[in-house]
Amino acid sequence: MRRWLLAAAALGAAVFAADRALPPDLSRLTAGVEVLDGQGRTLSVLPVPGGTWRLPVSVADVPPHLTAMLIAAEDRRFRWHPGVDPVALARAAVQWVRAGRVVSGGSTLTMQAARLLEPRPRTLRSKLIEIARALQLEARFTKDEILGVWLTLAPQGGNLEGLRAGSLAWFGRPPAQLDAAESALLVALARRPEALRPDRHPEAARRARDAVLLARAAGAGAVNADERALALAEPVPARRLPMPRLAPHLAREVARGVAPGARIATTLDRDLQRAAEGLAQEALRGMPDRAALALVVADVETRQIRALVGGSFGVESRAGMLDLTRAIRSPGSAQKPFLYAMAFEAGVARPDTVVSDIALRFGSYAPENFAREFTGRVTAADALRQSLNLPAVALLQEVGALRYAAALKAAGSPPRLPPGAEPSLPLALGGAGTTLRELVALHAVLGDAGRAAPLTALPGPPAPRAEVLVPHAAAAVAGILVQPFPGGGPQGIAWKTGTSWGGRDAWALGLDQRHVAGVWVGRPDGTPIPGLTGRSAALPVLARSFALLPAAPRQPLHVRPAAQPFAEAADRLRLLFPMPGAVLAEGAGPVTLRATGGRRPLTFLVDGAPLAHERARREAAWTPPGPGFYRITVLDADGVSARSELRVR
CATH class of the missing domain: 2.60.40.1220 (Immunoglobulin-like)
Known part of the structure; x- marks a missing residue:
């Protein structure tokens, strides 16, 4: 007896040593990244290197009837055996001897998981290795974790692996939302993924699905009779759907450096993102060749991004892989509201201050208006609304170019100047680079009591606010800019346009009590577009962007009487x-x-x-x-x- 115990102990030690020396290879479980919106809905998925669509799936991610079907169809004793089913192996051996060929493989789901982890030619040696690996998997993982391996790696046709990828590609939704017929098709598809592809072999796919429903799953109680009847009447999908690819530029950004198989939550809203991308595509159809469009919508209070169109997605000749919301471009007049707010705060001017729009020289600098005409004497409020250049340069001279540049930096929009250059008066007219994201954040300051914070696409506590303007100066400028959109549109929106020199960049920025949005139009390579202006190209898109926003009541921005803000600011x-x-x-x-x-x-x-x-x-x-x-x-x-x-x- 003792000899047997010693032998058993030696065998156990040998098995343990072999298991540690030759552990299962889990490298194929490396999965792509899934990017989610603020409600946990799929925005975009990224494949693993090589282009395979493989996403992590656990038992908790699929409906209970799917796992019941899988076990009933593939391995009825899965919950009880140690990785190998002696009954199934014996039956397979007898069938092989009688038929002279393999009739059934006798593989358990654990053995199938081992084969999916380490694919090998279908030989007797491979089968023995699968048995050994199955025993290892059972010793290392729970039954549900082993099912997760199968659910993640099961082939689904073409370059699809795993039931999450299969569910998105064949039905356009995550596996948790699959009905009985759809679940049965994915279970069947894993057996012969190319021969049963529903887009190429619909009749074979339907028969295989029905076999799962009728012959095995129904007998195990995975679906009831009524559900089975409805499932049998469903058609199989006629085509493979594209994988989710909303907000592709932002998806690549947030996925950079994360662990394989991660699911990344963002602050975006899937419905708004889809509508914004559709709006951008539609707007581009009427624009010159090689034009591109970028758009950002964010929440004023939290600075969380709700929609982001990084470029004219899907049209590689227009934007390609560039995220144009981060491209450094000239803002034209789009930063003037911040300059006016600084002037109001410093007491240099008030909204009703009369300023001169006449031909002036500032040393060697002689700016002109966009229309090359001069208006004469106007109020500061009208000068801002009309985007007159001479009053803006005069205000910057009073405020100080260095102070203005420092304030822009403190607000999160640092002006990018040529190497060695110092801030100077051309800053008033967009003489330094910025980005669309920075401009949107800068305009949010006007709607948030003069407080600055960066935009974010990831959920979390709000970023600390930096007070860069007194509240009343910010509110006064916002109130000046509340005006109807040309051609109609939502009411109560404060908006400002900008056009860079030569028609290279067209901008429109706007905000209300809840949202701030920005639109950029131009060519990614920076070449001019003759006749391009912010008012003609970007502003109509901005108006339509605000029309897409949730229908909750939006109050117009409110400005107190002019005397009060500046008295308080002066104190x-x-x-x-x-x-x-x-x-x-x-x-x-x-x-x-x-x-x-x-x-x-x-x-x-x-x-x-x-x-x-x-x-x-x-x-x-x-x-x-x-x-x-x-x-x-x-x-x-x-x-x-x-x-x-x-x-x-």
């Missing part, structure tokens, strides 16, 4: 320059520190040391002694302080 002590994150080049010479609000006299300090200046004034001159970080503080007569940090490099 609050703030540093106008430097703004948070400001950067200066070493050797740039003296700079002017500026403050607004508070009760004079004011005291300016650098790293705690006061500067000599006329204390009745709200500015002080200072020359940085060298590169480094400097803490700038201003104190008013009541001891209220405001601080910012400046970097010199």
Whole structure:
């Protein structure tokens, strides 16, 4: 007896050592990535390298009647055997001897899972290896985990593997939503995936499906008689559907670097995304050759992206793989609202301030209006609505180009200047690069009480807000821009267009109480499109984008009477320059520190040391002694302080 126990122990040790030395190869379980919308619905799937559509599937992902059918059709004793069914193997051996050929393989679902993990030629040696691997799988995994291997790898025709890929390709929905007939077809298809493809061999596919329903699954109680009758009457799919590919640019972005088989939740709305892509495709049909269109819709409060069209998807000659929402382009006049809000905040102008739109030179710079005409004397509000260039440049001269550039950076839209260039007056007219995503986030500031935050496509807690404008200055500009869309459209939308030099970029940005949206039209390679303007090309798409948004009540943006905001803004002590994150080049010479609000006299300090200046004034001159970080503080007569940090490099 002892000898037998020792022999058994030695055998067990040998089996354990062999199992550890030659573990099952699980590398084929590597799966593609699935991108979901905010409600957990499939937006897009990405294949594994090589182009195979394989997505992870667990027992929890499929309806109970599917697993019942699978077990009834393939391995009735699956829940009880240790990976190998001696009864089935014996029956298969007897049939082989009598018929002289293989009648049934005797494979359990565990053995099938082993074969799917490590495909081999169908030989006796392969069968023995499958048996050994099946025993290993049973020792390592639960029954449901083994079923998950089968569900993930079962062939479904062509380059489809697994029931999630099969369900999406043949029925256009995830496996959890399959009915009895659809489940039976996928179970049958795994046996002979090419011979039973319903798009090529519909009659063979129907017979195989019905065999699963009638001969085996029904007897095991997987479906009742009524369900079976309905299932038998269903047609098989006549064609293979394209795999989900909504928001392809964003899908590639969020899938970059994630683990294989991941399911990534986003903030997008599938219905809105589909409608936005359809709108973009329709709009492109009437545009010049090689034009492309990008679109972003986001929530003002959370900055979560609801829809994103990265380019003219599906038309490779127009946009291809480029995500044009991230392309750096000239904004034209699309940033003017932020400049006007800064001017209102600094007290340089008010909405009713009369400004001059006449031919002026600013040193060697002589800007012109888009129409090459001048309007004369207009209010600042009208100058903004009409997008007049001369008043904008004059306001920037008062605000300061360096301060304006620093404010744009603090708001998440840093101006991209040529190497070595310093911020200057052309910034007022789009003389630096930005992106559509940044412009949309910049316009959201106007609807969020002057607070800046980046857009996001991933769920999570809101990003910290940075107050870059006083609330009333932001609201005043938003109110100025509330105007009807030319040709009609939703009401209560604040919108602004922009056109870059030479007709290379056309922009339209808009917001209401809930949403902010932006549209860009142009050519991906930056070549001009004669006659292209934001008003003619991008604005109609923006109006139709707001018409797509949920039908919940949308209140128009509201602006308080003009006197009140600026009185309140003037009372609050703030540093106008430097703004948070400001950067200066070493050797740039003296700079002017500026403050607004508070009760004079004011005291300016650098790293705690006061500067000599006329204390009745709200500015002080200072020359940085060298590169480094400097803490700038201003104190008013009541001891209220405001601080910012400046970097010199």
